[in-house]
Amino acid sequence: MHPTDSPVAGPRLDPPVAMFSGPGHQDTLWSDVKGSVAHSKMIRWAGGTAATHAIIKVSGAAEVRTRLFELHFSWNSGVAEAEAKSGKRFWAYKNRPRYGLVLPPGTGVEFRIQEKSNYRFLAMEFEPAYLLRVAELGHLNALEFIETWEYDDRLTWHLAEAIFEECESEARQGLLYSETAVTLLALQAARNLSNHASQVRLLRRGGLPPAILRRACEYMVSRLDDDISLSEIASAIGLSPGHFAFAFKQSMGIAPHAWLRRHRIDTAKALLRNRDLSVSVIAASVGFANQSSFGAAFRKETGQTPTAWRRLRWL
Incomplete structure (x- = not known):
């Protein structure tokens, strides 16, 4: 997971940076958004990106179309008056403390913002192959997600908070912590919002067999001086990142990054x-x-x- 600090400020904003995901995998069909951003930061991993923005104030309208699976989270401490239209569906939200969106690839959304100020924003994008890998659905060609507005799953929001803080601190706790949170969030989305939710059973499994657990611990110790990733450890013992992250905690009582x-x-x-x-x-x-x-x-x-x-x- 690689951090990138991308300060953005000024009288005019690029909507994919300021309002939506920031990583830039959407098509902006048109926009007229103005305002200012305190700062923007991003982290990347092998399979996606997460971007955070501290928004001072924005207003205007834009139309975008997503290319990848996206999750958007915002925490509002100021004014938040906006409308959105996707297909024939329409949403209006005003001064809610938080708001979550789940946008599958190809989703077209029109945003009209009367005013949004003093809010934090996290947007994540996931490559299709990454989602299939973490959910152990590699035998499928695709994983379809349900477009969801006002998403309020408690675990998902907890993980989003952790990822937001890691973006803001430039992944201070390291690859293993960041990627574990990202992997568990992707798993939660696949379990709750995909067309193959019944096949995503990782969170119901037990711990690791003793021999595999020992190999995982020995591998981590051998890389003690490296900023090692969850994917690297999981690959070394022949498991998916999601399976390893959950099963290790079942066995040891703590997550791999904490161990x-x-x-x-x-x-x-x-x-x-x-x-x-x-x-x-x-x-x-x-x-x-x-x-x-x-x-x-x-x-x-x-x-x-x-x-x-x-x-x-x-x-």
């Missing part, structure tokens, strides 16, 4: 006892992109900063 973070911090503790190693060197040696990310993870596991923990051991 790996704990192991990294335990290793870091041993290294911190060596006075000759700087905190930045230790952070890199246990797989963190920078000292800030390492400090946040260390504090989450121990309640202390690495420097404070080290100081107490040197007294």
